[in-house]
Amino acid sequence: MATGNSRFAARNAAGGRGFSLIELLVAMAVFLIVAGAAFSLFNKHVAIATSQENLSGVNIGLRNAVSQLQMDLAGAGTNLLATAPGAPVAFSLGVIVQNNVPGKSAACTPNAASWAYPTDSACFDSLTVTNPKPKAPLLVIADPGNREGLDTSSIIFAADPNGGDLAADASFFKNGDEILVVNPNNTNNTGPGGAPTCGSVAISYYCMTIVSLTKDAEVAGGKIQLQHNPTGAGGLAQDCPGISCTDPLGVIFSPTHSGTGDTSYTNALGAGFQNGAFIVDLGTGGQSVTYAVQADPANPVDTQLVRCGGAACVPGNTQVLMDQVVGFKVGAGLSNNQTSADDIASFFYDASQYCNGAINNYDCNNLPAPAANIDPYDFTLIHSLRISMIARTAPNSDLSLRDFRNGFDGGPYLVQQAAVVVDLRNVSINEFGN
Amino acid sequence: MHPTRGFTMAEVVVSIAILAIGLMGVAALISRTLVSGTRARYLNIASVLASEKLDSLDKWPTNDLNVQIGGALAGPAACAAGDSYCDQVTVSSSSGADYETQTQVIDGVPTTTTVIHTSSGCVDTPAKCGVAGALAGGATFTRRWLITNAPTLSGAGGAAIVANGVRRVTVLVTLQDGTFNPPVTFQMSMVRP
Numbered sequence: 155m156a157t158g159n160s161r162f163a164a165r166n167a168a169g170g171r172g173f174s175l176i177e178l179l180v181a182m183a184v185f186l187i188v189a190g191a192a193f194s195l196f197n198k199h200v201a202i203a204t205s206q207e208n209l210s211g212v213n214i215g216l217r218n219a220v221s222q223l224q225m226d227l228a229g230a231g232t233n234l235l236a237t238a239p240g241a242p243v244a245f246s247l248g249v250i251v252q253n254n255v256p257g258k259s260a261a262c263t264p265n266a267a268s269w270a271y272p273t274d275s276a277c278f279d280s281l282t283v284t285n286p287k288p289k290a291p292l293l294v295i296a297d298p299g300n301r302e303g304l305d306t307s308s309i310i311f312a313a314d315p316n317g318g319d320l321a322a323d324a325s326f327f328k329n330g331d332e333i334l335v336v337n338p339n340n341t342n343n344t345g346p347g348g349a350p351t352c353g354s355v356a357i358s359y360y361c362m363t364i365v366s367l368t369k370d371a372e373v374a375g376g377k378i379q380l381q382h383n384p385t386g387a388g389g390l391a392q393d394c395p396g397i398s399c400t401d402p403l404g405v406i407f408s409p410t411h412s413g414t415g416d417t418s419y420t421n422a423l424g425a426g427f428q429n430g431a432f433i434v435d436l437g438t439g440g441q442s443v444t445y446a447v448q449a450d451p452a453n454p455v456d457t458q459l460v461r462c463g464g465a466a467c468v469p470g471n472t473q474v475l476m477d478q479v480v481g482f483k484v485g486a487g488l489s490n491n492q493t494s495a496d497d498i499a500s501f502f503y504d505a506s507q508y509c510n511g512a513i514n515n516y517d518c519n520n521l522p523a524p525a526a527n528i529d530p531y532d533f534t535l536i537h538s539l540r541i542s543m544i545a546r547t548a549p550n551s552d553l554s555l556r557d558f559r560n561g562f563d564g565g566p567y568l569v570q571q572a573a574v575v576v577d578l579r580n581v582s583i584n585e586f587g588n
Numbered sequence: 589m590h591p592t593r594g595f596t597m598a599e600v601v602v603s604i605a606i607l608a609i610g611l612m613g614v615a616a617l618i619s620r621t622l623v624s625g626t627r628a629r630y631l632n633i634a635s636v637l638a639s640e641k642l643d644s645l646d647k648w649p650t651n652d653l654n655v656q657i658g659g660a661l662a663g664p665a666a667c668a669a670g671d672s673y674c675d676q677v678t679v680s681s682s683s684g685a686d687y688e689t690q691t692q693v694i695d696g697v698p699t700t701t702t703v704i705h706t707s708s709g710c711v712d713t714p715a716k717c718g719v720a721g722a723l724a725g726g727a728t729f730t731r732r733w734l735i736t737n738a739p740t741l742s743g744a745g746g747a748a749i750v751a752n753g754v755r756r757v758t759v760l761v762t763l764q765d766g767t768f769n770p771p772v773t774f775q776m777s778m779v780r781p
Binding site: 188191192195196198199202203206209210213214216217220224228254256261262263264275276277278480481483485497498499501503538542544560561562563564569570571572573574575576577 | 607610611614615617618621622625628629632633635636639640643644646647679681684685686688690701702703705707708709710711712713
């Protein structure tokens, strides 16, 4: 034995020996099989963890969006009529809802390959929390004939019930502003033929209307003169495309209802509004907050819930609240239907059914005669909203879900819903006389 | 020279046992991840349901019957007849829609309402949307709420302050699924006039 290799020699002398190549190969093969099993288990774990993580992301997003909605909606209508004489008043306007209704708007069906949802479809509603123009005074109708007067008149005579300086008041009312006119008592009186009406006089069918100013306000003869777009004859509504009006708030005419035979009655300034009806300057919607669903410009598959600082969503005023929203529907609980206000089935998901006459579960299509005296799109009736949101994990982001089909729309992703009912504090508190 | 030999049975058994223990650890980890993920999801739903109930209890004026002193947070898993401050919500997803079913005990009679949100954009009762009715299964949450008068709040430096003139409303949402330990619960309070 060479002394230079004494350690090796010692081990051999003790009876040990090295592994043969065969033994090593077998041992490695066994180890590979075992390690492979462990790794495949671990791999499954990674997939599960990923999809759980994605679903957690969806949940957190939904929770955030719901919180933001609750904050904005609970305060809707704040200070809208803070300066009204004899406040609290029995009405308010906090939210304008644009419903896209199945059957009346583009079908809500995802693309079968990319799973992109069409944004301009029945999948998505939008809502706008209205706010008045900052510091603009509250006015009331003060017509010499105790009536807003001629149906086709384009001028409202107005006064300041709080005795402010007329010239200063008038300076707020600018060409292009939308003004809200509201009858002071939304009490559902009985009108001609037993039909429900809004104001304190039988002729008032409408609780509220909105017109747009076509000229800056002027002071003449001790009154403020507000020149507005023409309205329909007989106190009925006139859609914007037929006349010259601007509608930044999107309430005089809703494109959603174009060609459906529905007419928005929110441009119906007529005989129904008498002296004392309130006039609120909504401006051009710059103070509003709008929620809508848009496709991400960089990724059309991603339909995003956005919150916009204005009556319309334009680049620069738009924040993304949540990605991958595949359903956003806004239902309204109406104040004249409050016996079932807590019933989740009693919300209206079609603004054309917000009827002043919709008492005791009648909707606008099912009114006691005479059915002509209806007042759809009456947003002053809203006292609570039910927002139903559905979101998903991004399609094809999770390989473990390649062969998975969910029960909601059959897509290869996980889906989560959050529905929340929010009461419009300022409105509902007035409504219950508190 | 030692003769070549294989592993003994004892060696093989021991090594397999060690391996099995190791793999069981991995399997337990996976199952724990699944459970905690599902739990997180249910907790999230519970928190939405709790804040929704608080919001709906905030709208009533002080003298309304819906917000008088009463109720309890403890009770049977499901709302029982006579539980006026209790309701149940079931959420499930199937047949092209998400389902929300609410059961309220009104005058001792449980009343159930189901509203669905379909992938085609219809939100209404299943019959009106043309979809199958309420399904068995899904996760059911019980909501109980307690309304107390003049609660004791913690003030500066931990001093107790009795808040006269207000009520505290506490909502406890519990998932009716006994397999979770501890159970999935979410509690939330608010103070109102």
